[in-house]
Amino acid sequence: MRRTRYALSVGLCLFVLVTLGYYYAYASDERLPSLKLETIEGDAKEGAALSLIGSYHQSMQSRMLTVTTDGSEYAQRDTLVDLLPWERPWTPDSPDLKAIRKEHPNFMRGKGEPRGWYRDEEMLVYAAADNGGSDGRIRLKVEVLNESSGKTKRYSVAVEDSQSYTYPYTADVQRVGGQLHVLVFMQHTEVADRVRDAIGLNEVWDYVLDLEDGSLISRNNLTEGLKAESGVDAELRIAPIAEGSLAAPSEYALIEVTDIKVKQLAHNTQEINNLGTRLYSYSYRTGERKLLVPFKTSARGTGFMCKLYGNQVSVQQDGETPGTFAWTLFDVATGEKKADLTVTAEQLGGTDIGTVFIAHGRVYTLVHDTDSPLGGGGSMAAVLDAATGQVLYRGKAVIADPTRDGDKEWSRLELFSLSLRDES
Amino acid sequence: MNRYLKLVHMEIHRFRYFLLGLMALTLVGQILTVAIATSNEAAKFRDPARFSIDSADKLSFEWIVRISQGMFALPILISMAALLFYVFLIWYRDWLGRSTFMYRLLALPTARRNLYLSKLTAIVLFVFVLLSFQLILLAFEQLIFHWIVPADIRGESVFTDVILSNWLFEVLLPLSGSQFVSLYGFGIMAVTVLFTAILLERSYRIWGIGYAAAYVAACGFAVYATPFALGVNQLGSYFYQWEIFAIEAAVCFLVTAVSVALGFRLLNKRISV
Numbered sequence A: 001m002r003r004t005r006y007a008l009s010v011g012l013c014l015f016v017l018v019t020l021g022y023y024y025a026y027a028s029d030e031r032l033p034s035l036k037l038e039t040i041e042g043d044a045k046e047g048a049a050l051s052l053i054g055s056y057h058q059s060m061q062s063r064m065l066t067v068t069t070d071g072s073e074y075a076q077r078d079t080l081v082d083l084l085p086w087e088r089p090w091t092p093d094s095p096d097l098k099a100i101r102k103e104h105p106n107f108m109r110g111k112g113e114p115r116g117w118y119r120d121e122e123m124l125v126y127a128a129a130d131n132g133g134s135d136g137r138i139r140l141k142v143e144v145l146n147e148s149s150g151k152t153k154r155y156s157v158a159v160e161d162s163q164s165y166t167y168p169y170t171a172d173v174q175r176v177g178g179q180l181h182v183l184v185f186m187q188h189t190e191v192a193d194r195v196r197d198a199i200g201l202n203e204v205w206d207y208v209l210d211l212e213d214g215s216l217i218s219r220n221n222l223t224e225g226l227k228a229e230s231g232v233d234a235e236l237r238i239a240p241i242a243e244g245s246l247a248a249p250s251e252y253a254l255i256e257v258t259d260i261k262v263k264q265l266a267h268n269t270q271e272i273n274n275l276g277t278r279l280y281s282y283s284y285r286t287g288e289r290k291l292l293v294p295f296k297t298s299a300r301g302t303g304f305m306c307k308l309y310g311n312q313v314s315v316q317q318d319g320e321t322p323g324t325f326a327w328t329l330f331d332v333a334t335g336e337k338k339a340d341l342t343v344t345a346e347q348l349g350g351t352d353i354g355t356v357f358i359a360h361g362r363v364y365t366l367v368h369d370t371d372s373p374l375g376g377g378g379s380m381a382a383v384l385d386a387a388t389g390q391v392l393y394r395g396k397a398v399i400a401d402p403t404r405d406g407d408k409e410w411s412r413l414e415l416f417s418l419s420l421r422d423e424s
Numbered sequence B: 001m002n003r004y005l006k007l008v009h010m011e012i013h014r015f016r017y018f019l020l021g022l023m024a025l026t027l028v029g030q031i032l033t034v035a036i037a038t039s040n041e042a043a044k045f046r047d048p049a050r051f052s053i054d055s056a057d058k059l060s061f062e063w064i065v066r067i068s069q070g071m072f073a074l075p076i077l078i079s080m081a082a083l084l085f086y087v088f089l090i091w092y093r094d095w096l097g098r099s100t101f102m103y104r105l106l107a108l109p110t111a112r113r114n115l116y117l118s119k120l121t122a123i124v125l126f127v128f129v130l131l132s133f134q135l136i137l138l139a140f141e142q143l144i145f146h147w148i149v150p151a152d153i154r155g156e157s158v159f160t161d162v163i164l165s166n167w168l169f170e171v172l173l174p175l176s177g178s179q180f181v182s183l184y185g186f187g188i189m190a191v192t193v194l195f196t197a198i199l200l201e202r203s204y205r206i207w208g209i210g211y212a213a214a215y216v217a218a219c220g221f222a223v224y225a226t227p228f229a230l231g232v233n234q235l236g237s238y239f240y241q242w243e244i245f246a247i248e249a250a251v252c253f254l255v256t257a258v259s260v261a262l263g264f265r266l267l268n269k270r271i272s273v
Helices: A007-027 A095-103 A406-412 B002-046 B061-067 B069-095 B101-106 B113-148 B159-164 B167-172 B177-229 B241-270
Strands: A035-042 A050-058 A061-068 A071-074 A117-119 A123-130 A139-146 A152-158 A165-176 A179-192 A195-210 A216-221 A235-241 A252-264 A270-283 A289-291 A304-309 A312-318 A324-331 A337-344 A352-359 A362-368 A380-385 A391-399 A413-420
Touching (some): A007 B002, A007 B113, A035 A061, A050 A391, A095 A117, A139 A179, A152 A195, A165 A252, A195 A235, A235 A304, A252 A304, A270 A312, A304 A352, A312 A352, A324 A352, A362 A413, A391 A406, A406 A413, B002 B061, B002 B069, B002 B113, B061 B069, B061 B113, B061 B159, B069 B101, B069 B113, B069 B167, B069 B177, B113 B167, B113 B177, B113 B241, B159 B167, B177 B241
Antiparallel strands (some): A035 A071, A035 A391, A050 A413, A117 A123, A123 A139, A139 A152, A165 A179, A179 A195, A235 A252, A252 A270, A270 A289, A312 A324, A352 A362, A362 A380, A380 A391
């Protein structure tokens, strides 16, 4: 009797330990397949920069995954940390800002503008524009960290005669010698019925500050004099385009100016037609705005993407026929067209174009083979030289574990996007 | 340590029939659900004209669990409510009745903190016993499914998919070990706060009800408000996400420590024979 007196309690404790221990040691492992990006053709170093994004569908669940030359990684299920609301979703995605956060975590605290960063060998700068003060003026808040001494300077500059602007956000920050250029995108306001509302044209201003004392030296309106050129009914849509690497130095910015026609439809909806786009370059050094060669959008649609990396402007859009994409390169300093190329999915080993983007002088693309029985296994990643169109790399994701049923696993896998791997 | 373990055993022994009842309720409820749902779905497979919802070729156990969310969850929710009620009853049953058992417990030649810890341990153990029972039950239910459904229409189910197909299983049996520790650590904190609130009520009687309510509110506010005070939902907040989580975890740990310490003090100083 004495021996069995505590049998229930001991038994329950052992039951809990064994069952939950087994569950978390073994049974809760989803045993998902591991994949790897393998080179089919070209320089493996080009493929090392790639990260394929997809999902694995197991019965009624799916898990996001990324595939690189090192292997695959599945997205963790939401933990309690992930469930906390978080207002800076851009920080995980940009390699520039990730590097800054790693090296200067305290400097990065409290700073929410993704495009408010500038970094070179000497200094790290953050600038943000707001108009939250009682006087309604645009205020520029700047912090400069000297990389060698570790000292920080802070400036707050109120811009005179800026009460008629609102919704300012920092589009770019650049340094030219001893001057700091803060590119701010904002909107005119007007007061009607005692209500201040943003109804004017968007404007882009370059505020030039002295890095020594933070004083405002000058300001340039990059959008001054711009007018719609496609008829009386046309309106202007303006968007600044800064250097693609968020914190990298650049001597230029771009202004994308689009003529649009807005048609009001039923139920408070609008139809917006793109009538034509012009691209202007702006030099921080000279303050000059120059029209780059206007470009035509593809007959298949008006979707296009402009980017600036270093001195190279790329305009990328769908090709004239399905399964193709085209791009044009310009030298931003001279406006000279450097390349005007089209590539077909067939040339890269597929039938459809999936993801395409241009960065750092390369064209990165994921093409799909809809005729492939392998589903996600029919996708091909490719890297091309943006200036010549030469294929530098082609690669495919493979299942790393040979014991897995390849056909079955590929029927569950879908690779739908491509990005650059985190460089930090 | 010996006396503490004996007190834990006493608490388990007192609750054993109730625990058995909850396990029986879960067993009967879920097995009936599996049997009925499986039979109905298997019949649909034999009659394609009635079959319209799922276009899969085979019937899987995961599908059965997915379409029976409510019936699977019901006995679990009843068990959770019963255990929550017992968090209060585990103390009050010792004070109620003609011969107050609490006086005999307080007169035992053991540190009074063992009373607190043994009751806390017992509650936590009951929760884990029911979780473990649920895991075993799922495996047994899958066997029942295999018995009912013929092999030609039976599809395979991965155990983790079965867990993920029911929202309550996904919450109570998270696949991540760290998530499990966070969730049940939070639950243990909540139990310690309630225990201390009960002891406040027992120590100060009428005024104790107010003290208990204020204590629970203060702890709840500290845990809830901390992330927002740290700017978790603000653009450009000073703290990073992982720092906010670490501070929140520290606050939860502090609330637990204060609750336990206060509970010990009340048992030692305020509650007397």
